[in-house]
Amino acid sequence: MGKIDVGKKILSANETYALKNSQFLTARGKRCFNIISSPGSGKTTILVRTITDLSAKVRIGVIEGDVQTDIDAERIRATNAPAIQINTEGACHLSAAQVNTALDKLPLDALDMVLIENVGNLVCPSAFELGEDGKIVVLSVAEGDDKPVKYPAIFARSKALLVNKMDLLAGSHVEFDLERVKVDARRLNKGIEIFPVSAKTGEGMQNWYDWLTNQVVSRR
């Protein structure tokens, strides 16, 4: 076959919206992270605690993705942070077009950062850019320490990994080798930041807050 010169990558519909979102947020100096995990790893609890504890330093707005219900957005709004709920009606990940619509509804001028809580799913959301500055993966210790090797894509593509529910580990209620997770995640992604935390007890959260706050400061 002859050589084909492709001068410009043709963007998919999702990539086109992701690029729009990224340009829109960058032009306004707002940081944006896309939080991805299995169902029930504690994404919403992490968000609620982070928003509350950082309220004096970083003004956070939330885009909530769920298959059904607005339970999670209601939990965020109880902190007084603005939250826009997207119901995917069965779809397994958020799309950049959905995020584009939600961004228009957020009071961006009053915010430093947008955190997107994706649909609970460790597989599909990793393949769809939303226009974020980075992905953040959450893994609960109850899910087991084999997840980076079994679901490598999201660990390879994330800026940070929060290992949540460390309180369960402290009492030896679950078997989980944190060192194995660190080694396996860094084998996939040399630069990944790893924060063992408990959003329930607050353990380890300060290191995560420092990193997140620094993301805003570094853009100012």
Added chain:
Amino acid sequence: MGKIDVGKKILSANETYALKNSQFLTARGKRCFNIISSPGSGKTTILVRTITDLSAKVRIGVIEGDVQTDIDAERIRATNAPAIQINTEGACHLSAAQVNTALDKLPLDALDMVLIENVGNLVCPSAFELGEDGKIVVLSVAEGDDKPVKYPAIFARSKALLVNKMDLLAGSHVEFDLERVKVDARRLNKGIEIFPVSAKTGEGMQNWYDWLTNQVVSRR
């Protein structure tokens, strides 16, 4: 618009393979269940314990679906049960065509039942029939009691729900309202069988074994 008479449903490629698998298994008198859950809810641990404890009564073969690795099939093979690993290479659910190929590799004459462990994902696998007699959904108490309302499709479509890691609940290490889960799951699916279990301690497993054994007996 005029009336259109559709005499026969046109099957998708997946539905065609699902029908083939179903006919193939039924003709041989073999039961088949499709086990679906989030990553880390304990599907493989449930399988290992079930195969071991039922070995004198029900001969079980396993089809293991994973995005990557054959860790789970190796765990099954350690029980001496046959296990065929399918790696989806990034895809978020098993397809009926993949199961069709795996069925050819299992020693079906020596088995009563095939259990399929789907990719860890509470969303996508619920939409793809594999030719099974029924779906079984597993929910770990660590994932939270709001999962039936947030991910209704799989709870609406399953014959049985295993609520796993009850040992964590017994010690009050996690907050989880079992009654809420039962009410919400039965609102979606009046006939769903619900088994609170701990695959770790063995608590509640006998009820699940009785139900599963009865599935084989009812076909003989």
